[in-house]
Amino acid sequence: MKNLKILLVDDDLFLLAITEKSLEKAGYEIETSKTGEEAVCLISKYPFDVIITDLMLPGDMDGIDILEAAKAADSQTEVILITSYASVDTAVTAMKKGAADYLQKPVNFDELNLRLEKIRCMKSLVKDASDLREAMDITEDKASETIRNLEMMVFDLQNKLSEMEKKLRM
């Protein structure tokens, strides 16, 4: 399975850069954005597996707006929020809105990697399940065609047989 495609959103350029570097080293495909508006624009254009965003952002769009936009575009996108201690309450609200996780600043990269690995595992399981289902559908489709034809054939033969039996008795 391909590696996760991740969007990082933070107005702290330094943090953005070091997080990008750390995650790229771990093998993930990274896109970055400094503002909420830019992020929402990217979300509408490309599919992301994960979005890691600061809760507080300058401008009209904050982390919650990004969460909502991401889920509207693709409910399978997982959103991780980065929050400072003062906004833990908002983070909990965000979890209720569908965020996958929240991490407190300063971000511990080991922890972030663990969370991402968990997301990657789950997505892989979901894909396996969906592949299995697809295979099953195809098998069922083919089997059902065969069985339908056999049903009709058996019915016809039963009718012919009873007709012959009737004739023989006469």
Add this chain to the structure above:
Amino acid sequence: MIKIEPDEFNIIAKYIRSISGISLDQKKAYLIESRLKNLIKEFGCSSYWELYRKAKSDTGKSLETRIIDAITTNETLFFRDRWPFELLQHKILPDLIEMRAAKSSGAFPIRIWCAACSTGQEVYSIAMLLKESLPDLQKYDITLMGTDISATAIVQANSGIYNQFEIERGLTRDRVKRYFSPLGNNWKIRDDIRAMATFRTHNLMLPLYSSGMFDIVFCRNVSIYFNPENQKKLFYKIADVMGRDAYLIIGSTESVVGVCPRFEPGRYLRSFFYQLKN
């Protein structure tokens, strides 16, 4: 996880077949292990034999109910396979209505039974379809009944509440918006659709006590769990509650012709149905 011994397997399989009709062969030993392991733990049993003994001696049958819930496969989704619903919309409903309208004026009944409805998706799908294809719904006296052997499944069907994953299976966004309202992280069927259906538990191996005959019976992907003897029992029982012009719809890989001679097959485009022979 405690492993099941071959002789334990035979006893349990026989027991399960007697209480539900479901047949499990030796290859399905893993299924019994994985499905019953939680009950083993919960009831403090040291073996499957002990679980069996506890279930048999329980006069309240609560452990038996739990075992049935654990063993039954509740795989279902909205508008499963699509073709039965197209059949219903484009052939069965128009035919029934045409036939009935010719015979009587005023409201006439349409009685539909979903046998083994599991958590209710099939029933609600039919309700949604009825709402969409019959603009003058109040003209018809519609009975839409769903039954299943699993009490837990019926509880969920009754509640009409589905989680995000279940909602996404088989429903267009449009239908979700139209027929469901959000309830926390879940979705609940709207009252007008909910009111169209009734649910109750029922074991298909036992007689169905219902007043009157059904016009349409859905019995999909149930007979696959039964051995030939119980399949025969099942379809004969269904034939007994079907009206003269009634329709039976089964799963795409199931067979009736070689099992119950009371039915004859019919075809409509890619769909299959059965009716009682004259």
